[in-house]
Amino acid sequence: MDKINVIREIRELKTHLSYSKNIGFFFGAGTSCALGIPNVEQLTAGIEATLTDDFLVNFKLVKTDLESIITTRKVNIxxxxxxxxxxxxxxxxxxKEYEGVSGENAKLLDKEICKIIYEIILDKESVADIDTTKKFFAWLSLLNRDYSKEVFxxxxxxxxEKSLEASQIPYFDGFVGAFEPFFWQESIDQFVSKNDLTQNWIRLWKIHGSLSWFWKEDKKTNSQKIIRIGKVENIKKEDNELVIYPSKEKYDSSKKQPFIAYFDRLKNYLLSGELLFVFSGYSFSDQHINEIIFNCLRQNNRLTVLVFFFLDSEVENLYKQTSSYxxxxxxxxxxxIxxxxxxxxxxTPHLYPNEKSDTYWNKAKNEFMLGDFNQLVKFFIANSGKKETIESITK
Known part of the structure; x- marks a missing residue:
């Protein structure tokens, strides 16, 4: 196997970060896991341990059926x-039933699972240290760019959202309004101009839904729309369904709902010209997302993608799909790669005697550290020259 000089590549990375005018980010579950939020396996186990009675019976029926179909990995939530x-x-x-689960019970189970997800994640969020995320967005907001700052x-x-609001950093996610903010498709179909007041706002696109999104029936059109609700005091008493990991088209198809519009935004953004796009915490296990990324890598030769993995196995798996890029x-x-x-x-520190490597290389373990989101943010800040300003914003 070839040897790759880590110091040389980090110097190249620093150059990219310094001179790229347009930088975007994609965060997967690993970024939240780094802050103590459960990953999909932990969430699956937590839900199964919480469900009772008919909910648990139907959950196991669905899970067992899927285990006979998905044999290459563990079935997740x-x-x-x-x-x-x-x-x-x-x-x-x-x-009517499928594999012993009726449609009525499936609906009830869906709602119950989503409420448990809400409770599990909100419980972990309440004690999570969000300083790392606050520092990242403080760093991102200080970048002097000619383009909007986009995070998928x-x-x-x-x-x-909590990190941005705690630091009073403005952001936009496509929802507008105050009482029950609704999704406004037209607001994300085009990119902002340089003289737009909101150009430097963070753009946040949550392509698998959010704990603050709920389905609400529009009685006039007899269809479902998505609204954004802030803090919910008691999720068990909320009648509307949560919109997380959306996989059904339960809405008026003439209007794009957030997750569909966000996928279009991702594709258009990656094809928009010169762009440095950074992945952290994403394992490349979602084929729908991967297809967009790989197609854009082929079509836009001015697109540079950087991926930071926590595990070497993830590097090897991605190499099987992307060796030609x-x-x-x-x-x-x-x-x-x-x-x-x-x-x-x-x-090879002897070849670069003046290079400080403690922000990206663990000498004791002889490992690269930036696959850890916490270390990646420290690296960004250490090389920004704005550490004191970032610290003041986050305080």
Whole structure:
């Protein structure tokens, strides 16, 4: 296996960060896990441990059925929610059954699971240290760019919103209004101009839904729309369904709902010209997202994608799919993909005597550290020259 000089690549990375006018980010579950929010496996186990009576019986029926179909990995809660929603659609939410689960019970189970997810995640959020996220957005908001600052995420927790609001950093997610903010498709179909007052606002696109989104029936059109609600005092008493990991088209199809418009935004953004796009905490397990990313890598030769992985196995898995992409660089603890080549990190401090490596290299473990979101943010701040300003914003 080839050797890749980690110091040389970090110097190249610093140059990218310094001179790229347009920088975007994509955050997966790993960024929230770094702050103590449960990952999908932990969430699946927590939900199964919480469910009781008929809810648990139906949950196990769905899970067992999926385990006979999905054999290459563990079935998770997102698989289960997808299947439950298929049952709802197939049965029309009636007494008709699929694999022993009626449409009526599937609807009740769907709502119960989402409420448990809400309670589990909000409980962890209440004790999470969000300083890292606050510092990241303070750093991002200080970047002097000519483009809007766009952040895409599959996370449905509210860590990002809490961090931005705690630091009083303005952001926009496509919802407008005050009483029951509604999604305004036209607001994200085009990019802002340089003289737009909101140009430097953070753009936040939550492509798997959010704990603050709820389905609400529009009685005039007999269809469902999505509204955004702030803090919910008691999720058990909330009649409207949560919109997390949406997989059903339960709305007026003439109007794009957030998750569909966000996918379009991601594609258009990646094709928009010169762009540095950074992934953190995303394992590339969602084929719908991957298809957009890989297509854009092929179509836009001015797009540079950087991926930071927490595990070397993730580097190897991505290499099997992306070995031909020269504009994709991937960083793992001991392995990396640079210019289409998979190699092992080589640390040569004697060749760079003035290089400070403590922000990205763990000498004790002989590992690259930036796959950890906390370390990645420290690296950004350390090389920004604005550490004191960032600290003052987050305080």
């Amino acid at each position: 997102e698989d289960i929610l997808n299947q439950i929603r298929r049952i709802r659609e197939l049965t029309g939410e009636t007494i 995420t599959t996370n449905y927790d509210l860590i990002i 020269m504009n994709l660089n991937v960083f793992g603890p001991t392995k990396a 640079i210019n289409g080549n998979l190699g092992e990190w080589e640390f």
